[in-house]
Amino acid sequence: MSNSRQGATQQPQPAGKLFQFKLVLLGESAVGKSSLVLRFVKDQFDDFRESTIGAAFLTQTICLDDATTVKFEIWDTAGQERYKSLAPMYYRNANCAVVVYDITQSSSLDKAKSWVKELQRQADPNIVIALAGNKSDLSARRVVETEEAQAYADEAGLLFFETSAKTATNVNELFTSIAKKMPLDMLANPRPRGTGLNARGVDLNRDSKEVGCAC
Amino acid sequence: MDEQYDVIVMGTGLTECILSGLLSIEGKKVLHMDRNDYYGGESASLNLSQLFKKFRDGEAPTANLGKDRDYNVDLIPKFMMANGELVKILTHTDVTRYLEFKLVAGSYVYREGKIAKVPATEMEAVRSPLMGLFEKRRAKKFFEYVQTYRQEDPTTHQGMDMAITPMDAVYKHFALEAGTIDFIGHALALHLEDSYLSRPALETFERITLYMSSMARWGKSPYLYPLYGLGELPQGFARLSAIYGGTYMLDKPVDEIVYEDGKVVGVRSGSETAKCTQVICDPSYAPDKVHKVARVIRAICLLRGPIPNTDGVDSFQLIIPQNQVQRQNDIYIAGVSASHNVCDKDHYLAIVSTVIETENPQQEIEPGLALLGPIVDKFVSIVDICEPVHNGTKDQVFVSKSYDATSHFETVCDDVKDLYKRITGNDLVLKQRLTQEEEQKEMAGQ
Numbered sequence: 001m002s003n004s005r006q007g008a009t010q011q012p013q014p015a016g017k018l019f020q021f022k023l024v025l026l027g028e029s030a031v032g033k034s035s036l037v038l039r040f041v042k043d044q045f046d047d048f049r050e051s052t053i054g055a056a057f058l059t060q061t062i063c064l065d066d067a068t069t070v071k072f073e074i075w076d077t078a079g080q081e082r083y084k085s086l087a088p089m090y091y092r093n094a095n096c097a098v099v100v101y102d103i104t105q106s107s108s109l110d111k112a113k114s115w116v117k118e119l120q121r122q123a124d125p126n127i128v129i130a131l132a133g134n135k136s137d138l139s140a141r142r143v144v145e146t147e148e149a150q151a152y153a154d155e156a157g158l159l160f161f162e163t164s165a166k167t168a169t170n171v172n173e174l175f176t177s178i179a180k181k182m183p184l185d186m187l188a189n190p191r192p193r194g195t196g197l198n199a200r201g202v203d204l205n206r207d208s209k210e211v212g213c214a215c
Numbered sequence: 216m217d218e219q220y221d222v223i224v225m226g227t228g229l230t231e232c233i234l235s236g237l238l239s240i241e242g243k244k245v246l247h248m249d250r251n252d253y254y255g256g257e258s259a260s261l262n263l264s265q266l267f268k269k270f271r272d273g274e275a276p277t278a279n280l281g282k283d284r285d286y287n288v289d290l291i292p293k294f295m296m297a298n299g300e301l302v303k304i305l306t307h308t309d310v311t312r313y314l315e316f317k318l319v320a321g322s323y324v325y326r327e328g329k330i331a332k333v334p335a336t337e338m339e340a341v342r343s344p345l346m347g348l349f350e351k352r353r354a355k356k357f358f359e360y361v362q363t364y365r366q367e368d369p370t371t372h373q374g375m376d377m378a379i380t381p382m383d384a385v386y387k388h389f390a391l392e393a394g395t396i397d398f399i400g401h402a403l404a405l406h407l408e409d410s411y412l413s414r415p416a417l418e419t420f421e422r423i424t425l426y427m428s429s430m431a432r433w434g435k436s437p438y439l440y441p442l443y444g445l446g447e448l449p450q451g452f453a454r455l456s457a458i459y460g461g462t463y464m465l466d467k468p469v470d471e472i473v474y475e476d477g478k479v480v481g482v483r484s485g486s487e488t489a490k491c492t493q494v495i496c497d498p499s500y501a502p503d504k505v506h507k508v509a510r511v512i513r514a515i516c517l518l519r520g521p522i523p524n525t526d527g528v529d530s531f532q533l534i535i536p537q538n539q540v541q542r543q544n545d546i547y548i549a550g551v552s553a554s555h556n557v558c559d560k561d562h563y564l565a566i567v568s569t570v571i572e573t574e575n576p577q578q579e580i581e582p583g584l585a586l587l588g589p590i591v592d593k594f595v596s597i598v599d600i601c602e603p604v605h606n607g608t609k610d611q612v613f614v615s616k617s618y619d620a621t622s623h624f625e626t627v628c629d630d631v632k633d634l635y636k637r638i639t640g641n642d643l644v645l646k647q648r649l650t651q652e653e654e655q656k657e658m659a660g661q
């Protein structure tokens with residue numbers, strides 16, 4: 001059994017370097033957070049999907065080049081944001097965040113903006129944030145203009161993509177550009193930020209060491 | 216909210232969150248509410264503004280304490296026994312994947328006006344000033360007996376049955392000194408007072424064994440502590456529950472538990488009523504269903520640095536056995552610091568607590584406060600320790616116990632198991648949840 005929670009931990013791999021990051025999804029209910037993850041991780045889409053039960057915690061790996069692999073440990077909200085009940089634990093130690101809105105719901109962009117604010121206030125100051133305007137396939141019902149969201153993203157220093165979990169448009173691009181924006185150089189040393197189980201903590205799953213009686 | 220649920224849970228303390236998680240995994244439809252806008256109830260960890268809101272009537276936090284987000288101040292002073300039940304529940308449910316733990320750096324005991332380290336290694340035991348040379352030999356014999364004793368194997372009994380022999384008779388048998396008895400009973404078996412002396416020794420043997428196996432697991436001390444404070448524990452189980460479909464509503468006032476024919480049928484908040492067949496809650500949501508069994512005083516102290524005479528460790532437990540300060544109950548001090556992400560680099564946190572015996576509880580914790588060095592600020596609470604009057608099977612409202620004065624979560628886990636049995640009719644059998652990797656493989660195979 002391996003340990004489970006690592007921050008930006010680098011492990012030497014035969015194929016080059018592997019960087020692992022915690023990525024959180026945020027955004028109003030039904031904007032397509034889980035759908036984006038499903039598309040990214042399993043390349044699937046479901047028109048009538050319900051909240052993922054039992055596995056709102058997935059990993060996916062991106063090879064940036066022969067020498068660099070980025071592994072995202074993806075946290076989905078599991079619906080806890082629905083009644084404003086997301087736990088601080090959720091975005092603690094997040095290295096990157098995808099804040100999602102629905103281009104057919106203008107209120108969802110307002111909500112996305114408030115999440116960005118919250119992250120900038122509470123999360124790691126070095127967090128990489130991407131804004132995703134999802135459901136771009138529904139262009140007939142679009143109410144949020146691309147330029148408007150782009151201007152906001154530029155101003156707030158966010159990556160920005162309009163995506164469709166349904167058609168897969170820009171989904172890989174979104175995650176790849178996050179991977180590219182991660183400060184990998186800064187993480188050249190193992191356990192650069194002192195986060196992660198290996199760096200500081202004990203692994204409860206590890207078998208106990210046998211030590212004689214203390215007294 | 217106006218929906219039908221199997222179980223409505225009120226209060227997001229650790230007990231409630233573990234049960235919520237376990238029941239959600241089993242497929243129960245769970246609604247989990249809390250009147251506060253934060254997780255954890257009485258077992259929460261608060262940031263500075265929340266702390267000041269709770270203790271200082273909304274006063275703004277003192278400016279020089281540092282950043283709000285650097286603080287996660289526990290309301291209850293507890294650690295996890297490394298080999299205890301909570302660790303088992305955490306690993307079986309794989310809630311460990313959301314959390315990080317650190318060892319508590321040292322365990323100390325107050326003896327004849329001095330602070331002494333509870334030996335963590337053979338070496339430390341040999342050097343320890345806690346016992347003289349001959350006493351060490353006697354104590355060694357005693358510990359060997361405890362370690363080999365098996366209730367089901369009479370060849371290990373040496374003629375004494377621990378299921379009936381009172382503990383003080385065992386001490387006498389090994390001719391242990393009063394100071395050693397204090398040390399074993401309070402610093403190792405973690406008894407809060409001395410009533411155990413006349414009870415069968417088996418209970419104390421089990422406690423000593425738990426302490427020693429926990430100590431042996433990682434060395435240094437028998438305790439673990441979650442980074443970012445104890446409040447991470449309920450949050451972790453709440454996430455487990457949510458992932459298995461549990462619905463969470465914080466900042467939700469609860470106005471009424473609704474009954475029909477003596478059985479619970481729902482919970483009302485304002486004009487909304489959620490229907491259910493069972494309710495689980497902490498004592499504060501059902502004040503008419505609990506009675507007070509004790510009162511505890513807790514002083515959360517902000518310090519400038521590690522407390523004197525503890526080798527500058529970043530975390531510790533210090534026990535002042537009752538006899539040492541002429542009391543009936545021990546005084547406990549739990550200390551944690553910035554290396555656990557519970558306060559900023561320039562501060563240190565300690566909670567001094569004890570079971571109240573007199574009309575002047577502040578006075579009772581003085582011997583503990585006196586050991587801390589300069590205190591920057593102090594937040595004192597006096598809380599009732601409550602237990603449910605009924606077991607809940609009649610009206611299907613199951614009330615948990617308050618967090619007691621013990622220094623660990625063993626009694627919390629007992630309550631969880633007990634509640635689980637009353638709620639479901641079955642014993643709690645922990646099944647190993649798939650790990651992240653296994654889960655993903657399973658999904659890929661579908």
Ligand SMILES: Nc1nc2c(ncn2[C@@H]2O[C@H](COP(=O)(O)OP(=O)(O)OP(=O)(O)O)[C@@H](O)[C@H]2O)c(=O)[nH]1
Pocket residue numbers: 027028029030031032033034035036046047048049050051077078079134135136137138163164165166167
């Ligand atoms: N047309 C279209 N529909 C989408 C897209 N992404 C998601 N949906 C649909 O939108 C609905 C909500 O998607 P989810 O992925 O469950 O949304 P969510 O943000 O995870 O919602 P919560 O878990 O409730 O917070 C589902 O019916 C999806 O099929 C998209 O790109 N295009």
Ligand SMILES: [Mg+2]
Pocket residue numbers: 033034035051052076077078079
């Ligand atoms: Mg979802």
